[in-house]
Amino acid sequence: MSECQSWRLSDSPHDELHQPGECAVCWVECHNEVEDPRYPRCRSCYESLASSPVGWVRRLLINEENPPDYVVAALVDDGNFAVAGTARWHAARRPSLSPHHRPDPPSVSSTPTGTGATSVVETDEYGDESDDDGVGQW
Ligand SMILES: [Zn+2]
Ligand SMILES: [Zn+2]
Numbered sequence: 023m024s025e026c027q028s029w030r031l032s033d034s035p036h037d038e039l040h041q042p043g044e045c046a047v048c049w050v051e052c053h054n055e056v057e058d059p060r061y062p063r064c065r066s067c068y069e070s071l072a073s074s075p076v077g078w079v080r081r082l083l084i085n086e087e088n089p090p091d092y093v094v095a096a097l098v099d100d101g102n103f104a105v106a107g108t109a110r111w112h113a114a115r116r117p118s119l120s121p122h123h124r125p126d127p128p129s130v131s132s133t134p135t136g137t138g139a140t141s142v143v144e145t146d147e148y149g150d151e152s153d154d155d156g157v158g159q160w
Contacts, residue, residue: 097109
């Protein structure tokens with residue numbers, strides 16, 4: 023079993039802009055065992071990050087290469103369009119998740135994670151996100 027390498031939001035964060043690895047009050051390291059070796063985090067970390075009230079936290083999570091199905095499912099209806107759009111993109115590629123919306127028609131765009139795979143993603147309706155804030159290592 024490997025150890026979860028995630029940061030997790032502490033119970034008493036003092037500023038939602040503080041980033042993991044930079045503020046030891048807002049973010050603490052998790053050392054739980056990872057239940058599913060396909061993922062770098064334990065389920066409890068994924069669930070707490072996916073339910074974070076902070077938009078950029080959810081967006082980083084859903085922009086990872088391979089978020090678990092339950093994270094994708096939790097975020098397809100997210101109030102943040104960028105988060106919901108990316109979650110739907112993941113959902114559309116997973117037979118185990120039935121997307122709420124029709125499969126995206128082929129269109130040429132980049133993938134949110136840059137996996138190098140040939141894939142289609144529809145981003146136009148969600149607008150361009152230009153506020154990537156360069157969060158470093160988790
Ligand atoms: Zn802080
Ligand atoms: Zn964890």
